[in-house]
Amino acid sequence: MLGILSSIGFLDDPADIFIFLGRLHPLVVHLPIGFLFLAALAQLASTKPKFQAITPFISYVWALGALSAFFAVVFGYFLSLSGDYEPDTLFWHKWMGVGVLLFSIACYYITKKTTKPFLYTKWFFTGLVTVSVFITGHLGGNLTHGSTYLLEYAPNTIRGLAGMPPKVEPRKKVTELDSADVFLDLISPMLDSKCTSCHNAGKKKGKLKLTTYNEILKGGEGGEVVIPGDALNSELFKRISLPEDHDDFMPSEGKRPLTDNEVKLIEWWIKVGAPPDGYFTQLNPEKEVIAMAENFFGLDRENQLYGRTVVAPDKVVVDSLRSRGFVLNRLMKDNYFMGANFSLSERKLELSDVELLVQLKEQLIWLDISNSNVQDAHLEKIGQLENLVRLDVSGNAITDAGLNHLVGLKNLESLNLFDTDISDGALIAIPKLKALQKVYLWQTKISPEGISKLRKEHSDLKIVSERE
Amino acid sequence: MSKYHNFMQRPLSRREMLGICKGGFGTLAFASLFGGLPLVGCDRPKKGLAASSDLYLGPHYLPKAKNVIFLYMDGGVSQVDSFDPKPRLAKENGEDPRKKFKVDNTQFDNVGKILKSPWDFKQYGECGMPVSELFPHIATCVDDLALIRSMTSNFPEHTNANYFLHTGSGIQGRPSMGSWMTYGLGSENKNIPGYVVLDGGLIPPGGLDNFKNGFLPASYQASVLRAGAEPVANIRPQESIQNLQEQKLGFIKQLDQNLIGKMGEVDAVESAISNYELAYKMQSSIPELTEFGAESEATKKLYGLDSDDPHTKGYASQCLLARRLVERGVRFIELTCPNVGADRWDQHSNLKQGHERNAHAVDQPIAGLLKDLKSRGLLEETLVVWTGEFGRTPFAQGSNGRDHNPSAFSMWMAGAGIKGGTIFGKTDDYGYRVIENEVTIHDLHATIMHLLGLNHEQLTFRFGGRDMRLTDVHGHVIKDILA
Numbered sequence: 029m030l031g032i033l034s035s036i037g038f039l040d041d042p043a044d045i046f047i048f049l050g051r052l053h054p055l056v057v058h059l060p061i062g063f064l065f066l067a068a069l070a071q072l073a074s075t076k077p078k079f080q081a082i083t084p085f086i087s088y089v090w091a092l093g094a095l096s097a098f099f100a101v102v103f104g105y106f107l108s109l110s111g112d113y114e115p116d117t118l119f120w121h122k123w124m125g126v127g128v129l130l131f132s133i134a135c136y137y138i139t140k141k142t143t144k145p146f147l148y149t150k151w152f153f154t155g156l157v158t159v160s161v162f163i164t165g166h167l168g169g170n171l172t173h174g175s176t177y178l179l180e181y182a183p184n185t186i187r188g189l190a191g192m193p194p195k196v197e198p199r200k201k202v203t204e205l206d207s208a209d210v211f212l213d214l215i216s217p218m219l220d221s222k223c224t225s226c227h228n229a230g231k232k233k234g235k236l237k238l239t240t241y242n243e244i245l246k247g248g249e250g251g252e253v254v255i256p257g258d259a260l261n262s263e264l265f266k267r268i269s270l271p272e273d274h275d276d277f278m279p280s281e282g283k284r285p286l287t288d289n290e291v292k293l294i295e296w297w298i299k300v301g302a303p304p305d306g307y308f309t310q311l312n313p314e315k316e317v318i319a320m321a322e323n324f325f326g327l328d329r330e331n332q333l334y335g336r337t338v339v340a341p342d343k344v345v346v347d348s349l350r351s352r353g354f355v356l357n358r359l360m361k362d363n364y365f366m367g368a369n370f371s372l373s374e375r376k377l378e379l380s381d382v383e384l385l386v387q388l389k390e391q392l393i394w395l396d397i398s399n400s401n402v403q404d405a406h407l408e409k410i411g412q413l414e415n416l417v418r419l420d421v422s423g424n425a426i427t428d429a430g431l432n433h434l435v436g437l438k439n440l441e442s443l444n445l446f447d448t449d450i451s452d453g454a455l456i457a458i459p460k461l462k463a464l465q466k467v468y469l470w471q472t473k474i475s476p477e478g479i480s481k482l483r484k485e486h487s488d489l490k491i492v493s494e495r496e
Numbered sequence: 497m498s499k500y501h502n503f504m505q506r507p508l509s510r511r512e513m514l515g516i517c518k519g520g521f522g523t524l525a526f527a528s529l530f531g532g533l534p535l536v537g538c539d540r541p542k543k544g545l546a547a548s549s550d551l552y553l554g555p556h557y558l559p560k561a562k563n564v565i566f567l568y569m570d571g572g573v574s575q576v577d578s579f580d581p582k583p584r585l586a587k588e589n590g591e592d593p594r595k596k597f598k599v600d601n602t603q604f605d606n607v608g609k610i611l612k613s614p615w616d617f618k619q620y621g622e623c624g625m626p627v628s629e630l631f632p633h634i635a636t637c638v639d640d641l642a643l644i645r646s647m648t649s650n651f652p653e654h655t656n657a658n659y660f661l662h663t664g665s666g667i668q669g670r671p672s673m674g675s676w677m678t679y680g681l682g683s684e685n686k687n688i689p690g691y692v693v694l695d696g697g698l699i700p701p702g703g704l705d706n707f708k709n710g711f712l713p714a715s716y717q718a719s720v721l722r723a724g725a726e727p728v729a730n731i732r733p734q735e736s737i738q739n740l741q742e743q744k745l746g747f748i749k750q751l752d753q754n755l756i757g758k759m760g761e762v763d764a765v766e767s768a769i770s771n772y773e774l775a776y777k778m779q780s781s782i783p784e785l786t787e788f789g790a791e792s793e794a795t796k797k798l799y800g801l802d803s804d805d806p807h808t809k810g811y812a813s814q815c816l817l818a819r820r821l822v823e824r825g826v827r828f829i830e831l832t833c834p835n836v837g838a839d840r841w842d843q844h845s846n847l848k849q850g851h852e853r854n855a856h857a858v859d860q861p862i863a864g865l866l867k868d869l870k871s872r873g874l875l876e877e878t879l880v881v882w883t884g885e886f887g888r889t890p891f892a893q894g895s896n897g898r899d900h901n902p903s904a905f906s907m908w909m910a911g912a913g914i915k916g917g918t919i920f921g922k923t924d925d926y927g928y929r930v931i932e933n934e935v936t937i938h939d940l941h942a943t944i945m946h947l948l949g950l951n952h953e954q955l956t957f958r959f960g961g962r963d964m965r966l967t968d969v970h971g972h973v974i975k976d977i978l979a
Binding site for chain 2: 334355357358359360361365369371372418420422442444446466468470492494495496
């Protein structure tokens with residue numbers, strides 16, 4: 029007998045079996061809510077002649093509600109033994125729950141009796157049950173999700189009525205690594221997405237809160253969890269870097285774990301002294317740490333340029349360029365980056381066109397001025413369009429002197445010089461374009477030796493110099 | 497109510513009147529909030545668009561491709577004879593397929609023996625992609641191709657399969673994918689239509705409905721350019737007096753605008769006006785387009801314009817035209833197949849002769865097109881798509897043909913945003929069914945749209961009471977073939 033009891037953990041404190049049953053509380057607790065509301069509703073409906081037929085059944089619904097409330101209360105009590113809950117809220121939740129149970133039993137007896145009770149007793153208790161189910165349920169929600177959960181996304185007017193401060197403006201999405209704060213943009217969002225659903229002010233599992241910097245450094249029931257400068261002895265890092273099937277692994281209970289990158293970034297953060305603020309890049313992170321951070325912010329996928337938000341272009345400039353034969357296209361829905369194509373205009377490019385283009389230098393990322401009688405002098409202005417990613421100047425009589433104007437285009441990924449008078453001077457200009465990935469050099473005056481030199485020295489660069 | 501484009505719209509019905517009054521001022525505010533700058537790059541009919549849920553037209557996210565060249569292999573190329581080698585067919589040549597695997601009913605249900613490929617395969621390029629002897633020229637471009645061997649179609653018969661491939665629905669009447677793309681992105685060239693079909697001689701089964709605008713405004717339908725001296729009928733003005741034509745057109749426009757004044761904005765009339773204007777501009781743009789004088793001899797030779805085979809020559813000029821259309825900013829260009837005198841790629845008999853003739857006509861021109869586009873930097877912004885409407889059976893129909901097989905076929909894409917040298921998907925040992933990574937026609941459409949910067953779930957048009965899409969409720973972007 030004792031063996032059976034011990035095998036199901038009955039002798040532990042609190043017994044495992046209690047915790048097990050306790051965790052059924054969230055499952056069972058919704059039954060009384062449904063039954064009791066149904067009973068109250070049925071009772072209300074039965075006053076109408078149309079629904080009078082349901083009157084004999086109402087007491088059974090109350091009984092079901094009371095029975096399920098009983099189990100909810102018992103299991104809820106077991107769950108509360110495991111601790112971890114905010115004591116004040118728990119006190120009220122517990123006794124309101126007991127209240128619901130008693131009131132619903134009262135309702136059952138009142139409706140069961142064939143003799144008519146005092147006129148308003150029935151309605152008094154029905155109202156009492158309804159109101160107390162509401163309050164108990166709300167308190168229960170606060171216990172599991174934290175007291176700010178319900179109104180977190182409510183409009184500020186509603187938050188105001190509830191006596192809450194206006195919503196905290198979320199930090200702006202990091203679009204440039206240089207502007208990222210090491211704690212607010214990097215560490216805190218990681219903890220928020222993976223840890224604080226259990227380690228918050230309401231729940232604080234293991235008496236640990238991970239919601240603010242001070243709370244993190246304060247630690248939990250086992251003492252400090254972050255020892256600045258010493259990642260390997262910091263409990264927080266230990267727990268997240270254990271094998272996933274280890275008992276002490278965090279996040280527990282099969283919740284989504286941190287990614288390898290996130291774990292390494294937290295390790296790095298603790299190592300550099302767990303600073304509470306400061307720019308990430310000013311902490312001199314190593315190359316691989318930068319790469320991990322870029323990956324975390326989603327900055328590694330494409331040119332960093334696209335993360336920037338640009339303003340809508342001046343309508344007057346756009347209209348005037350269009351009237352000069354430019355085709356102007358917006359290139360994405362949530363930003364004003366644009367592409368311009370002059371090659372279909374049947375006009376020769378003029379300096380005044382280029383000067384207008386410069387007014388779109390924020391927005392312009394693609395430019396096609398092929399076969400448009402472009403001169404070297406035009407390229408001086410084109411070289412100011414610093415956001416250009418694709419540039420097509422093919423089919424124009426431009427030379428190395430013109431190309432030299434373009435070397436400041438730090439975002440340029442593709443440059444089409446097909447059918448131009450570019451020659452070996454390009455071998456100096458092209459490597460200066462740091463972001464360049466593709467260059468088209470067929471039918472130019474660059475020597476074959478120049479091409480093979482370029483290929484050899486810049487093996488990442490895709491060079492198209494002939495038609496196979 | 498009156499969304500059926502076949503019927504003339506009434507100016508305003510009682511219900512529409514109520515609807516407009518109800519939402520009027522709210523919509524105004526909404527439009528001024530989001531309207532701001534109409535930054536689409538082309539003149540497009542506003543009719544039908546303002547009314548639909550779309551307030552923004554243009555790419556949803558940064559596109560990889562600006563244009564699409566769709567090389568349609570009419571009739572269904574045999575996958576096991578082109579891009580999906582199956583050695584087991586040679587081993588079991590002549591055996592009864594029904595003893596080897598479950599054979600579905602086919603179009604003619606004249607199931608013969610397992611038939612090995614009459615052509616050998618060799619590996620090409622750095623990626624080592626195997627290609628059969630049918631395509632020696634395309635084989636030299638494999639490092640730029642992403643091959644999908646796991647295509648499936650929902651229809652085993654040409655007409656429905658063609659509608660499915662072209663419009664995303666097996667039933668006649670939906671807008672063609674070219675219409676969707678030009679509707680979503682507009683055309684860059686005011687003088688040439690945004691969606692052009694270069695008719696090589698064979699209009700696919702299902703006819704011109706493969707290229708129609710369906711419920712989209714009429715200006716998004718394909719313009720079909722024929723091969724030969726006069727690509728568009730009556731392209732040269734017939735009037736002997738200089739500006740007589742302009743005066744006539746001016747008069748017609750005036751009449752049309754009077755009509756609009758009376759009836760309100762009617763898509764049919766507005767499209768007619770814009771079509772007249774476009775046709776007028778095409779009188780000069782089309783002859784200039786089809787004049788190859790400025791092309792070098794080397795270029796003409798590359799495409800095969802000097803070929804002894806008249807069909808190669810014909811398709812070569814279509815491919816060269818396609819490049820010239822891309823240079824002129826045309827959004828969607830489809831090439832149909834030439835009539836080689838042995839039926840389309842639909843060899844129910846005489847597989848060897850028929851496939852060889854068809855392949856000979858298209859192989860060199862296609863390879864020439866890919867190389868020419870690449871060297872000019874145009875392949876970076878152009879997506880080239882090569883596919884039939886379904887595949888063919890690994891067993892014979894009769895003695896020496898192959899029947900339709902919608903359960904597996906091969907297609908490839910090249911160019912903008914495509915990871916060259918990729919092979920995606922797998923068929924069984926016979927090339928009969930897909931066993932890994934099935935790609936549906938909807939997935940293909942979603943992927944093409946994705947490369948053009950369009951989210952296939954967001955490009956919609958309200959018709960018949962709901963927001964219609966090219967991919968309906970299906971489609972996933974095939975990320976594995978993207979660079």
